[in-house]
Amino acid sequence: MLIAFNKPFNVLCQFTDRSQPPRATLAGFGLPKDVYAAGRLDYDSEGLLLLTDDGGLAHRLTDPRHKQDKTYWVQVEGMPAPEKLQALRDGVLLNDGPTLPARVQWLETAPALWPRDPPVRFRRTVPDAWLAVTIREGRNRQVRRMTAAVGLPTLRLVRASMGPHALDGLQPGQWRWVGE
Incomplete structure (x- = not known):
């Protein structure tokens, strides 16, 4: 089942x-x-x-x-410059080695999600953005570590799909x- x-x-x-x-x-x-x-x-x-x-x-x-794709919707702190997105796409070096290349898309509008309890902190002076990140690995806290490595700390992480599900x-x- x-x-x-x-x-x-x-x-x-x-x-x-x-x-x-x-x-x-x-x-x-x-x-x-x-x-x-x-x-x-x-x-x-x-x-x-x-x-x-x-x-x-x-x-x-x-x-x-x-090679089961896992897609995450990731709210990050900061605005994703093209070079940061490309670094994620190319694969980044983490303390346990380089990641495989990822598919990364900047989402112009936030995905339609339920409210989180407690809510993500909001700071008027710090912009945030949403990314769709698809990886094929499954290292410990991998997506969070990847976004941090390019200077985009993760605020909220939601797995949207896994393989065909x-x-x-x-x-x-x-x-x-x-x-x-």
Whole structure:
């Protein structure tokens, strides 16, 4: 089985948390038993998370050798100059090595998203912009590190799609079956 879930901000991609105080987990969303996340989405990121009960499917969805595109809508601090966008497209050098080239598009209007709780801080004197960033890797906090490396710190990160699967109107905390 395969489930698409819109992971809210500040929710762990696991069903238990041993930290004190405990943080919100997937256990609070009525998901079927015996499923687990195919890949990760950081605690402070939002959007599409695929869950499955099939280890082989989870591997095909997340292993970089299978080249599954992952597209993120990224709100960044600052205005993306053409050379910064090109650097992201070419691949940037991170502390764990260079990234593969990414597809990057500056979005002239923000994607139609739900409000985030708590909201992203707003600063009148600092502009922000939205990018659509598509990568095929899945390193720890990769998109955030990539945008920071070119001088565009991430303010909000929402995974919009993974391979052929997309949010398609799911609201935070909602899920639907997308396959067997």
